[in-house]
Amino acid sequence: MNSIYLDHAATTYTKQEVLKEMLPYFYQKYGNASSIYTIGQESKKAVEHSREQVAKALGALPEEIYFTSGGSESDNLFIAGFARANKRKGRHIITSKIEHMAVLKTCLSLEKEGFDITYLNVDKYGMINLEELKRAIRNDTILISVMYANNEIGTIEPIEEIAKIAKEHHIVFHTDAVQAIGNIAIDVKKQNIDALSLSGHKFYGPKGVGALYVRKGINFEPIIHGGHQENNKRAGTENVPGIVGLGKAIELSTENVDRYYQKLQKLRDVYIQKVFEKIPDVKLNGHPTIRLPGNANISFSGIEGETLLLLLSANGIYTSSGSACNSGSSNPSHVLMATGLSPELARSSLRVTFGEENKMEEVEETVEKLETFVKKLRGAEK
Numbered sequence: 001m002n003s004i005y006l007d008h009a010a011t012t013y014t015k016q017e018v019l020k021e022m023l024p025y026f027y028q029k030y031g032n033a034s035s036i037y038t039i040g041q042e043s044k045k046a047v048e049h050s051r052e053q054v055a056k057a058l059g060a061l062p063e064e065i066y067f068t069s070g071g072s073e074s075d076n077l078f079i080a081g082f083a084r085a086n087k088r089k090g091r092h093i094i095t096s097k098i099e100h101m102a103v104l105k106t107c108l109s110l111e112k113e114g115f116d117i118t119y120l121n122v123d124k125y126g127m128i129n130l131e132e133l134k135r136a137i138r139n140d141t142i143l144i145s146v147m148y149a150n151n152e153i154g155t156i157e158p159i160e161e162i163a164k165i166a167k168e169h170h171i172v173f174h175t176d177a178v179q180a181i182g183n184i185a186i187d188v189k190k191q192n193i194d195a196l197s198l199s200g201h202k203f204y205g206p207k208g209v210g211a212l213y214v215r216k217g218i219n220f221e222p223i224i225h226g227g228h229q230e231n232n233k234r235a236g237t238e239n240v241p242g243i244v245g246l247g248k249a250i251e252l253s254t255e256n257v258d259r260y261y262q263k264l265q266k267l268r269d270v271y272i273q274k275v276f277e278k279i280p281d282v283k284l285n286g287h288p289t290i291r292l293p294g295n296a297n298i299s300f301s302g303i304e305g306e307t308l309l310l311l312l313s314a315n316g317i318y319t320s321s322g323s324a325c326n327s328g329s330s331n332p333s334h335v336l337m338a339t340g341l342s343p344e345l346a347r348s349s350l351r352v353t354f355g356e357e358n359k360m361e362e363v364e365e366t367v368e369k370l371e372t373f374v375k376k377l378r379g380a381e382k
């Protein structure tokens, strides 16, 4: 059976060109980047080349890039590391209710350390309110962390406006851009972003490797203690093949970002249009236009998204209901709940996220199957 993969927000495959660059660093060039002999220095050079690639993709300086094990670690490292290093200046942090768990749970753990966190509301489209943000700012606010684009509903937050407000108040601004990289062109200097998290496996790079950008001059403590790697901010022998892959993947993704955006947007728009045409009682979640090009999150009222997902998956179509971290639990998504959906409507949502290899025929086949399954499931209820 041919499968149709529509879950690119969960992860992507690693591109051939990326894998090809990585392979030598597993076997021939396996040296430790901290060693002074040739194969060690080759690894070191490869890591530094990747740092330049990541920096260039973001409009940052190489010394502002720290390699980590992924998006989750980058979020933890910056939010916890910055908070602990700057607690004399204040103990108040502002974030949003729709962040990824890597941000939300880090904030919860900081509450236990005596930090005070404000979780901003979002409107029905999943957008934060800039006036509410301004009102939340206090004398002891040290950090604002709001995601660039949401992984479940695709809504793109007003990053430049948030950054401007943060700058005016001399507050550091971090953004989880894990879903944005490769989909949207980012320039941290032009956009006044002080810190940013990204992850390789969301843009056709390998899993288990990510990066954190932190503007020069901003202090943060490490969370992993040990050797001197990553300028003393992240101990542990470098994942050289992973880092090499991340560099290549971000280079390819940012080079082709406009073409990729157009391609995904077309697939997504046709998908949404056809679902609305063929299936009654559906609701698009997230912002109608200010959203990631490949994301379509739709509630099919009266149906469990999980059931729909299983039926589709038994037919070789891979989608998601809620975020991957929520699968296995029947709790409605915190993101959809924050947008004001009832628990029932939140549980009836199905997320499809398109990618590089998807074709228009796959969109058509998916909608056909959906139409059949939704009809069947709704009929069974009566």
Ligand SMILES: *Cc1c(COP(=O)(O)O)cnc(C)c1O
Binding pocket: 009, 010, 069, 070, 071, 072, 073, 100, 102, 147, 149, 150, 151, 176, 177, 178, 179, 199, 200, 201, 202, 208, 209, 210
């Ligand atoms: C996937 C994701 C993460 C986690 O990244 P990992 O590399 O899987 O740890 C964090 N934030 C967002 C928005 C994500 O989509």
